[in-house]
Amino acid sequence: MSTRSQNRLRILAPTRYPWRFNSPRQSKHSIQTKNFLPLNRIDRRIEGITAFPPSLQRYDLIHAFNRIPIARTPYIIGFESHLPRGFGLEKTPFFRALVQSLAGERCNGIVAISKFAENTFRMAHSGGEFEADLMTKLETRYPNLELPHVTDDPPSISGRIHAVFVGHHFGRKGGCVAVRMAELATSYGIDLHVTIVSALEMGGGIWTDPTRAGFFKDWASRLERPNITWHERLDNDAVQEALRRAHFCLLPTFSDSFGYSALEAMANYCPMIATRQGALPEFIENGVNGLLLDLPVSETNRWVHSSAPNRHTPEFERIFTDEVERSAKDANIFWDRRYTEAVA
Numbered sequence: 001m002s003t004r005s006q007n008r009l010r011i012l013a014p015t016r017y018p019w020r021f022n023s024p025r026q027s028k029h030s031i032q033t034k035n036f037l038p039l040n041r042i043d044r045r046i047e048g049i050t051a052f053p054p055s056l057q058r059y060d061l062i063h064a065f066n067r068i069p070i071a072r073t074p075y076i077i078g079f080e081s082h083l084p085r086g087f088g089l090e091k092t093p094f095f096r097a098l099v100q101s102l103a104g105e106r107c108n109g110i111v112a113i114s115k116f117a118e119n120t121f122r123m124a125h126s127g128g129e130f131e132a133d134l135m136t137k138l139e140t141r142y143p144n145l146e147l148p149h150v151t152d153d154p155p156s157i158s159g160r161i162h163a164v165f166v167g168h169h170f171g172r173k174g175g176c177v178a179v180r181m182a183e184l185a186t187s188y189g190i191d192l193h194v195t196i197v198s199a200l201e202m203g204g205g206i207w208t209d210p211t212r213a214g215f216f217k218d219w220a221s222r223l224e225r226p227n228i229t230w231h232e233r234l235d236n237d238a239v240q241e242a243l244r245r246a247h248f249c250l251l252p253t254f255s256d257s258f259g260y261s262a263l264e265a266m267a268n269y270c271p272m273i274a275t276r277q278g279a280l281p282e283f284i285e286n287g288v289n290g291l292l293l294d295l296p297v298s299e300t301n302r303w304v305h306s307s308a309p310n311r312h313t314p315e316f317e318r319i320f321t322d323e324v325e326r327s328a329k330d331a332n333i334f335w336d337r338r339y340t341e342a343v344a
Contacts, residue, residue, distance in 0.1 A: 013032070075108065275327065277295050
């Protein structure tokens with residue numbers, strides 16, 4: 001790449017949500033984005049690779065994200081947690097081939113989007129056959145976004161408190177915590193209104209959720225409260241506007257590698273209430289730009305019960321429910337104190 005770096009490169013990059021935060025804002029190169037083929041929809045075991053539709057255009061470089069591109073073109077790759085992706089396949093020839101691709105000449109750079117991602121990568125490949133080649137390519141660059149043209153004009157705290165939760169994966173992202181916070185606020189006498197934007201995807205194959213089909217039915221029915229407004233979806237402009245009107249953005253997540261919604265909230269001067277896991281503690285400072293809720297985590301800063309083999313059992317349902325209750329109470333203790341101080 002050193003001989004090409006002085007020239008204008010033709011770069012192919014993916015579309016979709018993560019690219020919005022991990023793309024360069026300015027570049028001397030020509031960057032074109034195209035949809036990649038979601039091979040994971042064919043078989044989840046091959047989610048670590050992808051391909052782009054055939055094109056007559058030739059590219060000098062592919063800027064991939066999370067998934068290794070199938071092609072002859074050189075590439076760099078950003079990632080949010082595990083790389084390569086091959087959960088449960090770590091001992092297979094397929095996984096070894098992916099690691100070889102990362103270590104080989106075709107891969108020109110491996111870019112972690114957080115220290116959390118970097119540490120996950122280092123631990124996964126420590127002592128491995130290709131460790132030296134992989135680590136020489138590794139660097140960390142945080143996601144970014146263009147700041148909206150808004151001013152820091154916080155809503156009044158003398159009346160109703162507004163909070164916003166955004167997340168398609170309702171259970172994993174902490175939607176149950178948001179609902180329970182609304183319920184507890186009523187019992188505490190706090191005038192709290194929670195706006196929830198979620199497709200209510202939950203259970204099943206989501207690695208943090210209880211799998212029993214009926215578990216989340218009760219939680220979905222509890223959305224019908226006077227102090228909860230639920231939207232199945234909103235466009236990004238409407239979400240941004242809701243964040244600007246809110247006192248807090250809620251991300252009490254059980255599993256998030258980074259949490260891009262937190263960046264969007266903070267760019268709109270909306271502080272966070274989030275769990276202390278993944279990369280969130282790297283940019284949310286407790287008591288300064290948000291509140292961090294404790295969650296039992298592993299040495300890699302993941303929830304200790306994530307991907308548990310007993311997610312189908314009543315025992316796991318109790319664990320999940322207890323974590324929801326504890327997080328909701330921890331957050332409302334903070335709100336209760338601030339609310340009391342504000343109206344005293």
